[in-house]
Amino acid sequence: MRPTNEKLEQRIKMLEQEAERHRQSESINKTLYAISNAVSTTSNLTELYKTIHISLSHIIDVTNFYIGLYHEERDSIVILFYSDQTSDDFKELVNISKSDSLSLTYEVVKTRKPLLIQKKDLEAWLTRENRKPCGRIPEIWIGVPLKIRNKVMGVIATQSYTNSNQYTQKDVDLLVSVSNQVALAIDRKKYEEELNIHRNHLEILVNNRTAELTELNKELQKEIDDRKYAEQSLSESENRYYQLFENELDATIVFDAETLQFEDVNKAALELYGYSKEEFINLKAHDISTEKEKTKTDLQKIKDSESKTVRVPVHYFKKKNGATFPGEVNSSAFASGGRKKIISSIRDITKRLKLEKELRQAQKMEAIGTLAGGIAHDFNNILSSIIGFTELAIDDTSENTLLQDNLHEVMIASSRARDLVQQILTFSRQTEQDQKAVQIKIIVREAIKLLRATLPSTIAIRQNIESDSMIMADPIQIHQVIMNLCTNASHAMIEKGGVLEVNLEDVEFDKWSIPQKKAIKPGKYLNLTVSDTGHGIPRSIITRIFDPFFTTKPQGEGSGMGLSVVHGIITDLNGMILPFSESGKGSTFKIYFPVIESEYKQNTDDGATLPKGTECILLIDDEHQVAKMGGQLLNSLGYDVTIKTNSIEAFELFTTESGNFDLVITDLTMPNMSGDDLTMEIKKINPHTPVILYSGFSTKINEKRIQTIGADAFVTKPILKKDFAKLIREILDKVN
Amino acid sequence: MAKILIIDDDVQFRKMLSQVLKRAGYEISEAEDGNEGTRIYETEPIDLVITDLIMPKKEGIETISELKKKYPDIKIIAISGGGRVGPESYLTFAEKLGALYTFSKPLDRDKVLEAVHELISE
Numbered sequence: 110m111r112p113t114n115e116k117l118e119q120r121i122k123m124l125e126q127e128a129e130r131h132r133q134s135e136s137i138n139k140t141l142y143a144i145s146n147a148v149s150t151t152s153n154l155t156e157l158y159k160t161i162h163i164s165l166s167h168i169i170d171v172t173n174f175y176i177g178l179y180h181e182e183r184d185s186i187v188i189l190f191y192s193d194q195t196s197d198d199f200k201e202l203v204n205i206s207k208s209d210s211l212s213l214t215y216e217v218v219k220t221r222k223p224l225l226i227q228k229k230d231l232e233a234w235l236t237r238e239n240r241k242p243c244g245r246i247p248e249i250w251i252g253v254p255l256k257i258r259n260k261v262m263g264v265i266a267t268q269s270y271t272n273s274n275q276y277t278q279k280d281v282d283l284l285v286s287v288s289n290q291v292a293l294a295i296d297r298k299k300y301e302e303e304l305n306i307h308r309n310h311l312e313i314l315v316n317n318r319t320a321e322l323t324e325l326n327k328e329l330q331k332e333i334d335d336r337k338y339a340e341q342s343l344s345e346s347e348n349r350y351y352q353l354f355e356n357e358l359d360a361t362i363v364f365d366a367e368t369l370q371f372e373d374v375n376k377a378a379l380e381l382y383g384y385s386k387e388e389f390i391n392l393k394a395h396d397i398s399t400e401k402e403k404t405k406t407d408l409q410k411i412k413d414s415e416s417k418t419v420r421v422p423v424h425y426f427k428k429k430n431g432a433t434f435p436g437e438v439n440s441s442a443f444a445s446g447g448r449k450k451i452i453s454s455i456r457d458i459t460k461r462l463k464l465e466k467e468l469r470q471a472q473k474m475e476a477i478g479t480l481a482g483g484i485a486h487d488f489n490n491i492l493s494s495i496i497g498f499t500e501l502a503i504d505d506t507s508e509n510t511l512l513q514d515n516l517h518e519v520m521i522a523s524s525r526a527r528d529l530v531q532q533i534l535t536f537s538r539q540t541e542q543d544q545k546a547v548q549i550k551i552i553v554r555e556a557i558k559l560l561r562a563t564l565p566s567t568i569a570i571r572q573n574i575e576s577d578s579m580i581m582a583d584p585i586q587i588h589q590v591i592m593n594l595c596t597n598a599s600h601a602m603i604e605k606g607g608v609l610e611v612n613l614e615d616v617e618f619d620k621w622s623i624p625q626k627k628a629i630k631p632g633k634y635l636n637l638t639v640s641d642t643g644h645g646i647p648r649s650i651i652t653r654i655f656d657p658f659f660t661t662k663p664q665g666e667g668s669g670m671g672l673s674v675v676h677g678i679i680t681d682l683n684g685m686i687l688p689f690s691e692s693g694k695g696s697t698f699k700i701y702f703p704v705i706e707s708e709y710k711q712n713t714d715d716g717a718t719l720p721k722g723t724e725c726i727l728l729i730d731d732e733h734q735v736a737k738m739g740g741q742l743l744n745s746l747g748y749d750v751t752i753k754t755n756s757i758e759a760f761e762l763f764t765t766e767s768g769n770f771d772l773v774i775t776d777l778t779m780p781n782m783s784g785d786d787l788t789m790e791i792k793k794i795n796p797h798t799p800v801i802l803y804s805g806f807s808t809k810i811n812e813k814r815i816q817t818i819g820a821d822a823f824v825t826k827p828i829l830k831k832d833f834a835k836l837i838r839e840i841l842d843k844v845n
Numbered sequence: 846m847a848k849i850l851i852i853d854d855d856v857q858f859r860k861m862l863s864q865v866l867k868r869a870g871y872e873i874s875e876a877e878d879g880n881e882g883t884r885i886y887e888t889e890p891i892d893l894v895i896t897d898l899i900m901p902k903k904e905g906i907e908t909i910s911e912l913k914k915k916y917p918d919i920k921i922i923a924i925s926g927g928g929r930v931g932p933e934s935y936l937t938f939a940e941k942l943g944a945l946y947t948f949s950k951p952l953d954r955d956k957v958l959e960a961v962h963e964l965i966s967e
Contacts, residue, residue: 489926489950490855496951497861504868527951813945 133168137283140164141290148294148301157298158190161265161291168287169280171267173247175199176255176295178263179218186214186264194270195245202243211240214264217252221261224252225281227273248273253284255292265291359454362389366412366442366449369394381457383429394451399425399433411440411451423462426455434459485530492530496523529670546705547582549635550574550613554732555778556591557611564599567606574613578635580702584825586678593671594639594698601643601696612638615704624701629685634701641697646690654688719831720838721747724771728752729759729787731779739774746834756782760790767795772841777804785818792819799840847965848872848890852882852908853897853924862895862952869958871965879903879911886912886919893964898925898935906938913943920964922957926950 147160158176165171175191184206188199202208205215211234217224226234228248235242247268255263265288269275354361360378364371374389382389382397398404403424411419421438428434440453499519506513553574561570580587591611598609616636618624623631646654646661653659655676679686683703690696726748730736736752743750751770753759756779763770773791777784788800799821815823821840824833849871853859856877863873874889876882880903882896894912898905905923912919923939924947936947946960 485926487926490858492951493926494855494857494861497858497865497954500954501861501864501868523951 133283136168137286140168140287144287144290144294148297151298154189154295154298154302157294161294162190162192165265165267165284165287169267169283170269170275173269174265174267176263176265176291177214178295179215179261186212186218189263199244208243209240210243211235211238212243213250213252214243214266217254217264217266218261221254221256223254223281223285224250225276225278226250229273245270249275251276251281251284253281253288255288255295257292257296262292262296357454359456360436361452361454362394363450363452364394366408366451369408372450378455381428381455382426388429397426397428399427407438407440408451411442412449414442417441423458424455435462488526488530492523492526496520496527499523545581545584546579547584547587548577548579549582549587549637549702550576551732551735552584552587553591553611553613553637554735556588556595558732558778560592560595560599560609564609565603565606568599568602569608571608571610572612574611576613576615576635578615578633578704580635580682580684581705582682582702590675590678590700591637591639593675594700597671598639598641598643598696601641601645605643607642607695608640610638610640612636612640616701624685624687629683629701629703633704634684635704637700637702639698639700640695642695645692645694646688646696647692651688651690655686719746719834721834722838722841723747723749724841725749725751725769726772726774726837727759727763727770729756729773729775729779729784730754731756731776735776742830742833743774743837746837748837756780756784756787760787763791763798764794767791767798770798771844772799772801772837774801774803774837777802785814785820788818788820797844799844801836801840846870846872847892848874849893849895849961849965850874850876850882850885850889850891851895852876852879852900852905854878854900855897858897858950865954865958866961869961871961879905879908882908883912886916893920893922893961895922895924895961898923898939906935906942909939909942909944919943920945920967922960922964923947924950924952 143164144161147157147164151157151160161176162171162174165174171192173193173195175188175193177186177188179186184204186202186205188201191199193199202212202215205212206219208215213224213226213231226249228246231242231246231250234240247270249272250266250268252264252266254261255265265284267276267280267284354373355375357375358377360381361375362371362378363373371390371392371394374386379386379389384392394408395401395404407419407421407424418439418441421440423435424438425433426436434457436455437458438453438455440451442449442451444450499516503513503516503520506516553572557570557572564570595609595611601607602609614636615633617633618629618631620631623629650659650661654672656673659673676686679700679702685701687699687701688696689699726743728736728739728743728750729752730739731754733754736754740750740752751762753762756775759775760782763773773788775784775787779787782790784802784804788802791798791800796819800819801822801824802815802818802820803824821843822836824836849866851859851862851866851873853862853875854877859875859877863875866873874885874891876885878900879896882894883903885891886894896905896908905925909921909923912921921939921944923936923944925935925939926949936944936949940947945964948957948960
């Protein structure tokens with residue numbers, strides 16, 4: 110059966126409707142796809158909104174269209190996109206929930222439902238609620254909520270200002286069908302944009318952070334470099350400190366301020382105390398001190414001083430071998446490893462104290478000398494009167510009376526006082542001596558000769574005078590040295606007798622063999638030794654024997670000046686005197702004089718240039734060796750010499766053979782007939798025979814006296830060969 | 846009778862030496878320093894001058910030097926108790942200036958008298 114036309118038309122219409130639905134569905138699908146695709150194809154939200162607008166325009170009239178987003182926190186609606194025929198601005202609607210105006214957009218948000226409304230219904234609503242419209246009133250308005258995760262995020266709306274039938278419920282359904290996709294697209298894009306913003310922000314943050322890190326890195330590197338430099342400096346400083354510490358000339362030690370345990374010592378400390386480093390660090394500060402209580406007090410001072418240096422002028426220490434020494438200590442406290450430490454440097458001041466003592470002694474001697482010289486003058490005047498008046502008084506007294514005896518005692522006492530003043534004067538003018546080259550052996554022999562006459566027979570004299578060496582000295586002072594030493598020696602033997610021994614020999618010291626390195630330098634010395642077998646000097650006083658006015662003799666018998674004068678003279682000559690003695694075993698004084706390479710010796714080799722002669726000379730000297738030496742000297746000058754050691758014999762020889770001698774040379778001090786008496790006798794026999802008188806160092810003879818006795822010349826020993834040769838020649842030529 | 850002038854600032858010493866020389870037969874004049882000594886030498890007939898060296902006002906070395914210049918034949922003996930540098934230094938100086946004999950105090954009476962006799966008898 111064939112369908113009817115009506116049915117056919119119905120059928121066609123249904124098919125057309127079907128086709129239309131199909132097209133519409135297809136359009137919606139295309140729109141949905143376009144909107145979905147736009148999320149990835151658009152670069153930002155504005156572009157997305159535009160794309161949404163365009164896509165929707167394919168399925169609905171969106172001439173007047175907008176998208177509003179709801180901000181719950183801000184209670185506002187922001188129109189993000191709009192397309193509108195009017196020129197009205199779409200502003201943000203704030204405080205929307207409390208607004209007096211009626212917002213259709215907010216009504217959709219609030220109800221969460223789509224809304225289709227015509228102008229007349231809207232105006233009735235406004236009137237009913239007595240509210241104003243937001244913006245211009247359209248003829249018809251459709252709004253659909255945009256929901257995401259069941260929350261209303263905004264509204265899409267389209268409206269017409271001219272046609273109130275522009276939209277139907279179908280259009281509402283159409284918009285509702287795409288609204289989810291629009292909401293999703295906006296949300297995604299918004300999220301994507303936020304993400305971008307975040308990413309950008311993050312990127313900026315990262316960049317900033319990276320920049321900060323780079324900066325920090327640089328700072329860190331700088332800090333590392335600084336630290337490395339500081340460490341290196343510290344290491345160098347430590348090294349430098351250690352070098353200074355180790356090579357410091359003073360003994361330097363570091364120890365804990367509380368336990369006093371040594372922790373470090375330098376080389377000088379090891380040398381000074383004699384301990385090894387291992388031994389040292391097992392000791393404590395008080396172990397090297399001899400003054401334990403003082404150590405405690407001193408250490409407390411150092412601890413209280415914070416970091417200031419504390420100086421202890423003298424502290425006595427002991428070495429490993431038990432020897433003690435005075436030290437000057439400089440200490441300071443410092444912190445190390447959380448503990449207080451003390452660093453001390455110790456200087457051995459033994460030598461300095463000794464020098465100070467010597468200096469004080471020298472100053473004392475000088476002061477005594479000055480004082481002594483000053484008072485000697487007045488003292489001599491007083492003595493002059495005492496002696497003079499006593500002599501006058503003696504003249505007026507009868508022989509062998511008690512009064513005369515007593516006056517003689519005054520004379521003896523005065524004479525002792527005179528000798529003392531003489532000693533003091535010699536002592537006080539030690540530095541004003543008249544130094545010249547002296548052959549000591551001549552002086553020693555003469556001194557012994559003088560002594561022999563005064564010593565008792567119980568004292569024997571032995572002499573071993575070997576050296577011809579010369580020294581620079583004042584002969585009078587050397588004579589005094591010998592006389593003082595020999596007189597002391599004889600005093601020591603006066604009761605029991607004994608042997609006085611005088612030796613003179615050459616010695617040479619190198620720096621190892623020198624007896625006292627500090628007193629004299631290495632070199633050639635003349636050693637004069639005076640020994641006795643007397644009572645000796647007790648050990649307790651041997652260090653004081655050279656002090657002025659120190660004497661062991663009973664009050665009034667000794668001045669105490671003798672040995673101090675001897676010491677002063679020898680020291681002045683850069684020599685040294687060493688006493689050796691023991692109680693009951695005698696005493697020995699060893700004296701060392703520096704030897705000079707004498708002109709005398711040099712000139713003896715230079716005989717060719719000296720004035721010579723062939724005349725006959727009579728030479729008289731009671732000292733056999735001196736006479737022999739003089740004979741040899743004259744022989745070397747070409748003269749014919751006759752030697753006599755006895756002045757009486759010489760006189761007898763001259764009496765009988767005066768014509769045989771062109772010149773007489775005689776010593777002044779001789780036993781039996783002295784040189785001046787002999788000269789006078791010779792002149793009596795033959796006034797034309799020239800006579801040269803010579804004497805030792807000590808004998809002073811007035812020029813007037815020389816003239817009186819008629820001598821042609823007077824010379825003192827030692828006589829330099831060239832001077833002697835010249836003098837002999839001059840005198841012989843004068844006579845001839 | 847020969848006349849001797851003693852110049853010394855020590856009164857006691859002058860008195861003592863005067864007695865010694867008077868007993869030996871000499872006439873004596875005394876002065877306590879070089880000024881007074883020079884004045885006396887120029888007003889009295891003096892045969893010999895014995896002078897000390899260290900004295901206040903005008904000391905001996907200067908006195909010897911002046912007298913010797915004015916009166917080259919003057920006979921002088923110098924005596925001294927010494928000073929800081931000891932008697933020899935001053936006495937040696939006096940000798941160089943023309944003192945014929947020099948003696949250190951305290952004096953050896955015999956030697957002094959011997960020298961005085963010798964000089965007066967010349």
